[in-house]
Amino acid sequence: MITRRTLLTASLLPFLATAVPAYAAEFRLREAPMLAERVTKGTLPPLNARLPKSMLIVSPIAGKELGIYGGEMRTLAVRARDLRYLSANGYTRLLGYNENLELVPDLIESLETDGINFTFTLRDGHRWSNGEPFTTEDFRYWWEDVANNKELAPAGPPDIMLVDGKAPRVAFIDERRVRFSWEKPNPRLLPALAAPRPLQIYAPSAYLKKFHAKYTDRKALDAQAARAKLRSWATLHNRLDDPFEQGNRDMPTLGPWVNTTEQPATRFIFERNPYYHRVDWSGQQLPYIDKLVIDLSAAGLFAAKANAGDVDLLSRGLSMSDVPVLKQGEKDHGYKTLLWPEARGSAYALYPNLTTNDPEWRTLNRDVRFRRALSLGIDRRIVNNSLLFGLGIESNNTVLPESALYQERFRTLYAQHNVAEANRLLDEIGLTRRDSLGYRLLPDGRTAEIIVEVDGEAADIVDALQLIAEFWTDIGIKLFVKPQERTILRQRAYAGQTIMVAAAGLDNAIPTAEMPPNELAPIRQDHYSWPKWGQFVETQGKSGERPDIPEALDLVRLYREWAATANGEEQKRIWMRMLSIYVEQQFTIGTVTGQLQPIVVARAMKNVPERAIFSWEPTSLMGIYRLDQFFYGR
Amino acid sequence: MILFLLRRFVTMALTLLAISALVFIVIKLPPGDYLSNQIEELRAQGDAAAAAKAEFLRHQYGLDLPIWQQYLVWVGAMPGPNGWAGLLQGDWGWSFEYQRPVNEVVNRALALTILVNIVVVIFVHIVSIPIALYSATRQYSLGDTLVTLFGYLGLATPNFLLALVLLYYLNRWFGISIGGLMDPRFTDASMSMEKMSSIMSHLIVPVVVIGLSGTAAMIRRMRANLLDELQKPYTVTARAKSVPPMRALIKYPFRMALNPFVADIGNLLPHLVSGSVLVSLVLSLPTVGPILLQALKMQDQFLAGFILMFVAVLTVVGMLISDLLLAALDPRIRIGGQA
Numbered sequence: 001m002i003t004r005r006t007l008l009t010a011s012l013l014p015f016l017a018t019a020v021p022a023y024a025a026e027f028r029l030r031e032a033p034m035l036a037e038r039v040t041k042g043t044l045p046p047l048n049a050r051l052p053k054s055m056l057i058v059s060p061i062a063g064k065e066l067g068i069y070g071g072e073m074r075t076l077a078v079r080a081r082d083l084r085y086l087s088a089n090g091y092t093r094l095l096g097y098n099e100n101l102e103l104v105p106d107l108i109e110s111l112e113t114d115g116i117n118f119t120f121t122l123r124d125g126h127r128w129s130n131g132e133p134f135t136t137e138d139f140r141y142w143w144e145d146v147a148n149n150k151e152l153a154p155a156g157p158p159d160i161m162l163v164d165g166k167a168p169r170v171a172f173i174d175e176r177r178v179r180f181s182w183e184k185p186n187p188r189l190l191p192a193l194a195a196p197r198p199l200q201i202y203a204p205s206a207y208l209k210k211f212h213a214k215y216t217d218r219k220a221l222d223a224q225a226a227r228a229k230l231r232s233w234a235t236l237h238n239r240l241d242d243p244f245e246q247g248n249r250d251m252p253t254l255g256p257w258v259n260t261t262e263q264p265a266t267r268f269i270f271e272r273n274p275y276y277h278r279v280d281w282s283g284q285q286l287p288y289i290d291k292l293v294i295d296l297s298a299a300g301l302f303a304a305k306a307n308a309g310d311v312d313l314l315s316r317g318l319s320m321s322d323v324p325v326l327k328q329g330e331k332d333h334g335y336k337t338l339l340w341p342e343a344r345g346s347a348y349a350l351y352p353n354l355t356t357n358d359p360e361w362r363t364l365n366r367d368v369r370f371r372r373a374l375s376l377g378i379d380r381r382i383v384n385n386s387l388l389f390g391l392g393i394e395s396n397n398t399v400l401p402e403s404a405l406y407q408e409r410f411r412t413l414y415a416q417h418n419v420a421e422a423n424r425l426l427d428e429i430g431l432t433r434r435d436s437l438g439y440r441l442l443p444d445g446r447t448a449e450i451i452v453e454v455d456g457e458a459a460d461i462v463d464a465l466q467l468i469a470e471f472w473t474d475i476g477i478k479l480f481v482k483p484q485e486r487t488i489l490r491q492r493a494y495a496g497q498t499i500m501v502a503a504a505g506l507d508n509a510i511p512t513a514e515m516p517p518n519e520l521a522p523i524r525q526d527h528y529s530w531p532k533w534g535q536f537v538e539t540q541g542k543s544g545e546r547p548d549i550p551e552a553l554d555l556v557r558l559y560r561e562w563a564a565t566a567n568g569e570e571q572k573r574i575w576m577r578m579l580s581i582y583v584e585q586q587f588t589i590g591t592v593t594g595q596l597q598p599i600v601v602a603r604a605m606k607n608v609p610e611r612a613i614f615s616w617e618p619t620s621l622m623g624i625y626r627l628d629q630f631f632y633g634r
Numbered sequence: 635m636i637l638f639l640l641r642r643f644v645t646m647a648l649t650l651l652a653i654s655a656l657v658f659i660v661i662k663l664p665p666g667d668y669l670s671n672q673i674e675e676l677r678a679q680g681d682a683a684a685a686a687k688a689e690f691l692r693h694q695y696g697l698d699l700p701i702w703q704q705y706l707v708w709v710g711a712m713p714g715p716n717g718w719a720g721l722l723q724g725d726w727g728w729s730f731e732y733q734r735p736v737n738e739v740v741n742r743a744l745a746l747t748i749l750v751n752i753v754v755v756i757f758v759h760i761v762s763i764p765i766a767l768y769s770a771t772r773q774y775s776l777g778d779t780l781v782t783l784f785g786y787l788g789l790a791t792p793n794f795l796l797a798l799v800l801l802y803y804l805n806r807w808f809g810i811s812i813g814g815l816m817d818p819r820f821t822d823a824s825m826s827m828e829k830m831s832s833i834m835s836h837l838i839v840p841v842v843v844i845g846l847s848g849t850a851a852m853i854r855r856m857r858a859n860l861l862d863e864l865q866k867p868y869t870v871t872a873r874a875k876s877v878p879p880m881r882a883l884i885k886y887p888f889r890m891a892l893n894p895f896v897a898d899i900g901n902l903l904p905h906l907v908s909g910s911v912l913v914s915l916v917l918s919l920p921t922v923g924p925i926l927l928q929a930l931k932m933q934d935q936f937l938a939g940f941i942l943m944f945v946a947v948l949t950v951v952g953m954l955i956s957d958l959l960l961a962a963l964d965p966r967i968r969i970g971g972q973a
Contacts, residue, residue, distance in 0.1 A: 229735045298918035301813045308805050308812050487666045
């Protein structure tokens with residue numbers, strides 16, 4: 001079977017070698033000034049010897065111009081662990097999303113796939129940041145010596161590498177080509193490789209072999225581990241093999257900047273990777289900016305520090321409430337505050353627990369009329385105006401208009417404020433008796449008071465709930481807000497003790513059909529609408545409860561169908577069907593979406609989009625907007 | 635004397651044992667542990683894939699043992715997954731948050747913490763003693779009333795608020811960078827005059843903020859003590875014998891009024907390490923305070939446990955020192971209680 005994704009070659013390479021566009025006359029490899037001295041001294045090979053023969057030449061797209069080498073970018077983090085967000089922002093993947101959320105090759109030169117067999121071809125002469133070659137040996141090392149090593153990975157290879165529990169056949173064809181073959185399609189593989197926290201299927205073998213018992217004396221390694229107060233060589237290896245956390249200064253990387261600071265520290269400096277594989281269309285090696293400087297600081301000071309002009313780029317840690325402080329300092333301190341919409345399905349969503357322990361509420365929560373009535377009872381316009389300054393979008397908890405899968409119906413179905421219809425539905429269910437205050441009574445005589453539990457740190461959701469409580473008195477439903485500590489909230493939900501939970505909506509509301517629809521189906525226990533069904537699916541029936549309403553079963557079946565096909569059209573059809581069921585059934589009740597993330601950027605910084613979508617997945621924070629192309633204008 | 639010391643050491647050991655048990659129980663009271671917290675946090679950020687790795691660590695650090703066993707392993711009264719390695723053996727445990735042994739995490743912060751707090755103590759004494767002397771000798775004068783007013787203001791202002799306000803204006807007016815103990819560019823530089831002066835200028839805010847309420851409290855106490863002593867016959871006698879006023883003040887009543895401060899050393903010592911958590915947090919100072927708070931929030935149990943135990947040890951030792959000092963300074967006080 002050959003699909004449209006058969007050959008994902010480097011579409012960003014139109015003018016390498018022979019095919020040369022008009023402006024190619026200007027293309028000439030130019031050394032970054034910061035590295036030039038080392039090259040003249042002979043401590044670093046010249047640029048053409050460092051770059052892969054088939055380097056990735058980024059093509060000009062709207063909003064991106066040619067940059068100028070140099071400068072440092074200052075930013076903040078709360079603690080050293082947050083360096084991991086640099087991995088998301090740096091966004092160097094085997095293949096990654098571009099700004100249109102299409103998967104394109106990045107580290108690899110090309111990918112050949114029919115959905116079952118995946119052949120990755122690496123770039124000729126590609127090197128790690130310490131100059132060692134990046135070859136299929138690095139894939140072999142990860143697969144054979146790490147993922148399948150009982151001591152390093154007691155649980156075996158990562159779940160995504162297994163299809164129906166079966167590991168792939170892996171063929172290391174030559175230095176540049178590796179093939180993974182399953183018996184059935186594995187559509188989860190590519191999105192996982194492009195994720196903000198990617199599935200790592202390679203590792204710097206030359207470096208890590210020094211810490212692997214197969215290649216180095218086990219006794220010496222254990223002694224080394226003991227000196228670091230670690231249990232065994234395996235713990236030491238796992239601690240050093242930490243590509244995402246960026247904490248290990250000695251481990252080579254393929255990303256744009258390399259950590260040069262030994263832990264522990266309160267200031268981390270990352271310098272440009274001399275072997276980075278991306279080059280702009282005039283022949284300058286990316287990144288443009290020489291250094292990243294990350295200072296650790298209390299989260300409470302982020303806005304004040306930005307206001308004082310102490311940062312050049314900052315997104316995480318700022319929120320809507322910081323905007324007045326940020327705006328105030330703009331003029332004096334040479335930065336600007338961008339407001340990017342977040343890609344959440346809903347800023348504040350309600351999750352009626354269909355698997356709650358209370359039998360009365362379980363019956364009601366499972367009645368689709370009840371869920372629809374609750375949704376119709378919310379005046380989303382007022383929520384929008386009072387909490388998002390009217391800038392939000394009144395919507396169900398579904399995909400955003402920016403997504404290719406969006407339909408107007410998904411946004412509006414049962415999402416209008418209609419008290420009469422809501423009351424009619426509730427009467428129809430039989431909740432006709434009322435108490436002296438006008439609240440409806442449950443069949444067993446209790447007042448229909450829904451206890452909505454919420455993470456106590458999410459103050460904005462608590463505010464939204466207070467508004468919703470007002471609206472619901474009109475339909476005779478009482479709402480009691482119960483803020484909880486997050487861990488406790490989860491445990492109560494898993495145990496079926498919650499009746500309803502309020503939290504943010506879909507994490508990824510700008511999906512493409514290639515991304516797994518795992519938030520829409522009852523397959524995970526961390527979805528508050530159906531924790532016990534999720535448990536059942538996650539544990540293959542060992543705990544939890546079997547999903548037993550037809551629409552939920554449909555969602556599970558559709559998800560399985562998605563995971564078993566490599567056909568893009570088919571996947572799109574499945575997505576649409578699932579989105580449709582999700583809003584028709586009101587499994588979650590969305591309110592408004594489109595809350596904004598403030599981003600502070602130095603005014604001189606170029607190639608930063610004025611407005612773009614900000615999310616963890618799929619944009620990888622600011623990753624897909626390519627920090628390596630940001631630069632300081634003159 | 636030796637018997638007294640021995641008795642004190644035994645009670646100290648028992649006290650510490652009780653404290654260690656309490657500390658451990660309190661840290662373990664909230665549901666879950668560090669790893670489950672971390673998994674939650676990762677999930678909240680949509681980062682579920684990381685959860686698997688965290689799960690793998692639970693067994694390795696013995697977090698799957700029953701609580702009493704975890705406690706005994708931590709104290710060093712039972713061999714854990716690492717063999718005998720507890721507080722008694724001088725092994726302070728492992729910090730999950732920082733991924734390194736506790737002593738490495740704490741050592742770095744400790745020096746700066748002690749620096750900040752010693753400067754604060756000096757500031758408090760230098761400012762408060764002269765003011766107290768002044769206001770006690772001129773009770774109900776205009777100066778006394780003003781000092782009292784400011785003293786109450788100092789006591790009543792929430793110091794984190796003051797910290798933020800000072801930070802903002804010092805940055806506005808003098809360009810001192812916000813937060814931290816030095817300008818970020820000196821963080822990894824070796825010690826130099828410039829670095830020293832940067833540290834000094836960054837010490838202003840924390841010292842003033844942390845010291846303000848302490849100063850106010852100290853003025854009030856000193857003033858009250860002195861007023862008591864000034865009424866006493868020996869002061870009257872000294873004056874009657876026309877001892878010069880300054881000498882009559884410093885030589886007799888002032889020295890008597892110092893007793894409560896010596897008794898206070900027991901509190902001062904632990905305060906050097908654990909004081910000013912809130913302010914340190916707001917000012918983003920690299921001290922022990924924020925580390926402790928974070929460790930408690932994340933249930934980084936060995937790190938939090940160690941810091942709390944360390945403070946407890948300092949308190950107990952401080953008490954002993956102040957008892958001994960008092961006995962040495964004031965002949966009216968006898969050790970041991972046998973009359």
